[in-house]
Amino acid sequence: MSLHISGMGWVTPLGSGVTTVWERLIEQEQPTAEPITSSINQRSYRAFRVRAAALAAAPAHPRLRRSSAISRFAVVAGLAALDDAGVQLDAESAGRTAVIFAVSNGGVVYTKRFYHEVVESGAQAASPLLFPETVFNAPASHLAAILGITGASYTLVGDGAVGLLAIKMAEDLMLNPDLDRCLVVGAEETDWLLCDAYARWRLLREAPPIEPLSQPARDMILSEGAGAVLLNRTGAEAIQKIEAGCNFENRRGAAVCVGQILANLSANNDDVIIASANGTFIDAAEETAIRRHCPAAPVYTPKACLGESVGASALWQVICAAQALRTKQLPGRSATGAAPSFRRAIVSTCGLNQQVAGLAVVLAHG
Numbered sequence: 001m002s003l004h005i006s007g008m009g010w011v012t013p014l015g016s017g018v019t020t021v022w023e024r025l026i027e028q029e030q031p032t033a034e035p036i037t038s039s040i041n042q043r044s045y046r047a048f049r050v051r052a053a054a055l056a057a058a059p060a061h062p063r064l065r066r067s068s069a070i071s072r073f074a075v076v077a078g079l080a081a082l083d084d085a086g087v088q089l090d091a092e093s094a095g096r097t098a099v100i101f102a103v104s105n106g107g108v109v110y111t112k113r114f115y116h117e118v119v120e121s122g123a124q125a126a127s128p129l130l131f132p133e134t135v136f137n138a139p140a141s142h143l144a145a146i147l148g149i150t151g152a153s154y155t156l157v158g159d160g161a162v163g164l165l166a167i168k169m170a171e172d173l174m175l176n177p178d179l180d181r182c183l184v185v186g187a188e189e190t191d192w193l194l195c196d197a198y199a200r201w202r203l204l205r206e207a208p209p210i211e212p213l214s215q216p217a218r219d220m221i222l223s224e225g226a227g228a229v230l231l232n233r234t235g236a237e238a239i240q241k242i243e244a245g246c247n248f249e250n251r252r253g254a255a256v257c258v259g260q261i262l263a264n265l266s267a268n269n270d271d272v273i274i275a276s277a278n279g280t281f282i283d284a285a286e287e288t289a290i291r292r293h294c295p296a297a298p299v300y301t302p303k304a305c306l307g308e309s310v311g312a313s314a315l316w317q318v319i320c321a322a323q324a325l326r327t328k329q330l331p332g333r334s335a336t337g338a339a340p341s342f343r344r345a346i347v348s349t350c351g352l353n354q355q356v357a358g359l360a361v362v363l364a365h366g
Contacts, residue, residue: 003171004235004364006181007087008319009080010227011055011073012306013048016080022323025305025331033208033221038192045195046207048223048307063142073226073312074101074139074187075146081183081228082147085235089147093180098152098173101140102166102186104159104311105194139187152179159351160276161245162186163227163314164359168242170231180232186315187226195222203280203352212277212301213287220278223307227315237322238364240344241265245357254285258350261358262293265346269296271360272330272345274321276313278303282350289348300330314349314357321345321361 010016013031014024033046050073058064058076078099082089089097137155144153152173156166163186170182198204198220205219231239243261248254267273273290277283278301290299302320303309309316324330328342345361 003167003174003231003239004233005229005237005239005322006232006235007081007083007085007230008228008322009077009084010316010319011050011077011225012316013050013223013225014306015051016054016057016076018084018319018323022327025302026329028305028331030208030305036190036192036195040192043196045192045199045204046221047190047195048221049190050225059146061146063145067142068138068189069224070187070189071139071142073189073224074185075143077187077226077228078143078183078185081230085230085232087181087230091148094148095151096178096180097147097149098170098179098182099140099144099147099149099154100166100169100182100184101137101143101155102162102184102311102315103136103139103155103157103188104162105188106136143185159353159355160308160310160313161349161351161355161357162311163318164242164347164349164357165244167229167231167239167318167359168244171242174231174233182231183228184231184315185226185228186312188224188309188311190222190224198222205279210279210304210307212279212304213283214279215284217280217283220280220303220308223309225309225312227312227319229315229318236364237325237361240360240362242359243357245355247354248356249354251281251285254282254350254356255288257356258285258289258348259292261348261356262289262346265358265360267294267297267346269294270343271297272321272324272342273297273299274317274324274345274347275299275301276303276317276349277301278308280352282352285350286348298330300324300332314347317347317349318359318361321347325361325363
């Protein structure tokens with residue numbers, strides 16, 4: 001069954017609003033990397049954070065009063081995708097709508113706060129009200145409650161490829177004729193604890209710029225935000241094919257897995273490749289596979305400007321793919337003479353925890 005993208009929304013370090021952020025990407029604007037510190041030790045990190053202005057459209061809902069940043073990101077992006085599609089949910093239409101939330105690290109800020117209260121004050125002092133925000137499915141719960149969805153609500157946990165796996169799950173769900181649409185949202189928040197973990201894995205650099213596809217790899221900068229796509233049976237862009245991918249055992253095997261994805265999607269030099277390259281070892285895997293299967297294809301990675309948002313990253317890539325097809329533009333490249341090639345976009349995702357996936361997007365008419 002062919003899925004279509006009928007609406008999109010995102011919250012990024014460059015703002016929100018699909019058109020606004022896309023124009024900033026075309027101009028190759030860079031967000032400011034903000035320092036993140038902790039009382040745990042003296043080490044500080046830099047990350048791309050979401051500014052308050054990007055969340056101005058957040059509804060005044062009781063669910064969001066004490067929710068974590070990741071939940072607010074997810075709600076704003078999800079509502080923007082519905083608005084972009086001109087969909088207003090009532091009780092009946094909400095019952096025919098599914099929500100899938102894609103996440104990698106969860107609500108780390110609340111997890112850390114809960115942990116600190118237990119350690120510093122004793123188990124009896126930690127508020128049980130904090131616990132729901134430490135679990136992975138809290139944002140999906142908030143989003144479903146705000147939309148009035150009481151049935152089909154799911155959370156998928158994975159690495160940077162989890163957003164595409166969520167879209168694959170949506171394809172399966174939409175085989176049910178009782179569903180009219182599926183809202184897929186991926187979100188992430190940054191925190192000192194998360195930065196420290198990636199730094200200890202030797203994947204984080206101290207400061208920008210991010211230099212994807214450079215050799216040797218110079219590592220990444222973490223970012224936060226959310227991306228959302230509303231999937232329907234009609235829409236401006238059609239998802240031609242989804243490859244749920246495979247897992248690689250080592251870095252050398254990553255290139256083989258990405259190559260399998262590109263081969264299964266019949267990648268060629270006329271495609272636009274929206275890559276997941278972020279400055280780490282996955283860059284070499286994607287570059288090797290692209291050089292083998294479609295060496296002349298234009299390649300773009302949004303992580304050069306937006307950073308590595310992990311759970312949100314694949315949805316950001318899908319939005320970039322759709323925008324490239326719509327606008328016949330690609331950040332860092334002139335549209336002059338290149339527009340005839342922008343007929344199909346391939347999203348390649350190679351996660352840091354050994355998962356690879358991909359999909360092909362085409363204009364539904366044209």
